[in-house]
Amino acid sequence: MFMASMVLAAGQRAGPLHQCGTGACHHRPAALLEGAQYLAKMADVRQNLGTLLEIFSDNEAATELIRPEGNKITATLGCDLDPAMPGACIVSKRYLAGGGLTGSVALIGSTRMEYERLLPILDYFAARMGQSMAGQGQ
Numbered sequence: 398m399f400m401a402s403m404v405l406a407a408g409q410r411a412g413p414l415h416q417c418g419t420g421a422c423h424h425r426p427a428a429l430l431e432g433a434q435y436l437a438k439m440a441d442v443r444q445n446l447g448t449l450l451e452i453f454s455d456n457e458a459a460t461e462l463i464r465p466e467g468n469k470i471t472a473t474l475g476c477d478l479d480p481a482m483p484g485a486c487i488v489s490k491r492y493l494a495g496g497g498l499t500g501s502v503a504l505i506g507s508t509r510m511e512y513e514r515l516l517p518i519l520d521y522f523a524a525r526m527g528q529s530m531a532g533q534g535q
Contacts, residue, residue: 427456427460428453428456428459428460428463430449430450430453430459433446433449433450433453436449436505436506439506439507440484440507441484441485441507441508441509442482442484442485442505442506442507444483444484445475445482445483445484445485448480448482449482449485449505460501462478462487463487463489463501463503463505464489464491464501465489465490465491465501465503467491468491469490470488470489470490470516470519470520471488471489471490472486472487472488472512473486473487473488473489474486474508475487475508484507484508485505485506485507485508486505486506486507486508486510487503487504487505488503488504488506488510488512488515488516488519489501489502489503489504489519490502490503490519490520490522490523491523492523492524492526492527492530493527493531494526494527494530494531495527495530495531495532495533496531498530500526500527500530501523502519502522502523502526503519504519
């Protein structure tokens with residue numbers, strides 16, 4: 398069963414990620430977009446902002462958009478999405494929340510985002526989110 402999904406506009410500080418994670422536990426897909434205002438400031442992504450907001454108004458579509466393949470970090474270029482969003486990239490990671498529940502956390506940003514800096518943060522956050530949701534976090 399898919400539990401929760403969180404997204405943050407890449408290129409911004411990681412602080413808002415924690416905010417969107419609190420209280421996001423559901424028994425059906427629930428996607429939460431945090432940091433949309435930062436996407437509007439990214440020239441590469443701004444052209445796709447309307448499409449992204451429309452997708453995130455539909456939990457099922459948003460959850461599907463950011464669902465990673467397997468347990469590894471997945472990066473999907475905007476031109477490979479349906480609908481296509483040139484210049485954008487979605488990087489996502491699945492976390493295990495205990496009891497067979499899983500969730501996803503994702504970064505949406507420009508294809509030119511700082512992958513080297515952001516991927517370890519995403520990986521760490523997904524691990525901590527899973528621990529927290531499973532009641533193992535401090």
